[in-house]
Amino acid sequence: MKIIIGLFFLHIIKTIQIEDIVDTTLMLRSTITLDCKYSGNETVIQIYWTKFNGSFEEAICTIHQNFGKYISQNYMGRMSFAVKNLSSDLSITLRETSEADIGIYFCYLTLFPTGTMKKVIAVQADDFGHIIPSSHQTLKENSSIILNFLYTLLGDVNKVTVQRFANGKIDFVAHCEHSMNGGKLTYGFDFMKRSFVNCLDLKNITLIIHQAAITDEGLYQCHFCSDDKNQTIAVNVHLQTIGITAISTFALLCGVSLLVIIVIFTIATWCLIRTRKNKRIQAKQVNVSFNSTYPQIKIDTLDEEHTYANFVPNF
CATH class of the missing domain: 2.60.40.10 (Immunoglobulins)
Incomplete structure (x- = not known):
């Protein structure tokens, strides 16, 4: 082998x-x-x-x-x-x-x-240097990143390169180029499957990244190359995990609410059982008071003997 x-x-x-x-x-x-x-x-x-x-x-x-x-x-x-x-x-x-x-x-x-x-x-070995962003955007995770880069100088733009700076590295996003033989669009390895760049007008570039993850945040830079002057526009993109936080908060609230309901239900059930038990005890006490047998005096009227005595008053 x-x-x-x-x-x-x-x-x-x-x-x-x-x-x-x-x-x-x-x-x-x-x-x-x-x-x-x-x-x-x-x-x-x-x-x-x-x-x-x-x-x-x-x-x-x-x-x-x-x-x-x-x-x-x-x-x-x-x-x-x-x-x-x-x-x-x-x-x-x-x-x-x-x-x-x-x-x-x-x-x-x-x-x-x-x-x-x-x-x-x-x-x-060299550092990338410090890049100052032109604007900032805060988006939600799993949403689409939509960035628009507008060339504001005079002259015709021949080619455009979009890059991303993050975590000490530069990722190539896309490259647009117009020539006599036609247009050319090239995507970077990590962006070819879920990105789109509109290169019809090289002075107005739109970048779309679908289902953006936290690893997609960073400083996006668009570099315009013309015959006379070059222009670079940078946008800092920050992604929030609001969706995950919302789900976690919702799950926490549901859990707390369910726990409160269970506690209330348990207390109510215990009180109901206790009340029914007390009523049964009182009912037994009442039945005992009315159904108790006491000793009865027997009077035999048939065999009763009457005793008579002659009493003479002493005057």
């Missing part, structure tokens, strides 16, 4: 051309997590991670549905999977990192029946 896996990695180590668009950019830390999560319905057959080293891809690890998992010797002991088996979360974590870990990483997913998908992740 190791021979098969080794031949497989020799097949993927090849000269490549780096794409201009990177799905996620991370800052180098002592421990970094390379996110690769798939939200589709297809079956994940295999996942493998590589790192671009100048002219070829260095194998890091792989998980196969039938052959199991494999970790390269260079990453043994400081790399771990988010989950042990194939699932929707295919992320890996690198510990004890150094400047040698700066570079471009690839997450390849082999899906059935669609084929292979790829996510590009860049690790850099």
Whole structure:
């Protein structure tokens, strides 16, 4: 099995051309997590991670549905999977990192029946800097995030790039471009399944993210590129868990109300039983007072003997 896996990695180590668009950019830390999560319905057959080293891809690890998992010797002991088996979360974590870990990483997913998908992740040493948002929006969790970015400068816009800044990383959302050959729209790996960007007018961009989760909050930035000037607009999006809080509050109120009802019902039942018991005791006492037998004096009139005496008064 190791021979098969080794031949497989020799097949993927090849000269490549780096794409201009990177799905996620991370800052180098002592421990970094390379996110690769798939939200589709297809079956994940295999996942493998590589790192671009100048002219070829260095194998890091792989998980196969039938052959199991494999970790390269260079990453043994400081790399771990988010989950042990194939699932929707295919992320890996690198510990004890150094400047040698700066570079471009690839997450390849082999899906059935669609084929292979790829996510590009860049690790850099420089900070992203401080970004001041133009506005703030507070939305509810599981609702749709709808953001509108309007270009206010003069000139024609050629291309637009939307990104999200959160938790020390940059996620590529979408890229719109108009050229002589027509328009082009590209979505980031984590946004292709549930996002929509209207690119008909590059001066007026609308971004919609359906069923937003807490992990979708952050600073959304739209960068307009024109022939003369560029403009960047940033919106800070905060998501509230009002739905969950409301449900919890409702459940708590229902529980308290039910407890109060049970207590009242128990007290009322006890009082009713007590009242009925007292009435039965009083009724028994009354019956005893009326039904009690007392000793009767027998007067025998048939056998009674009468005694007569002659009494002579003494004058």
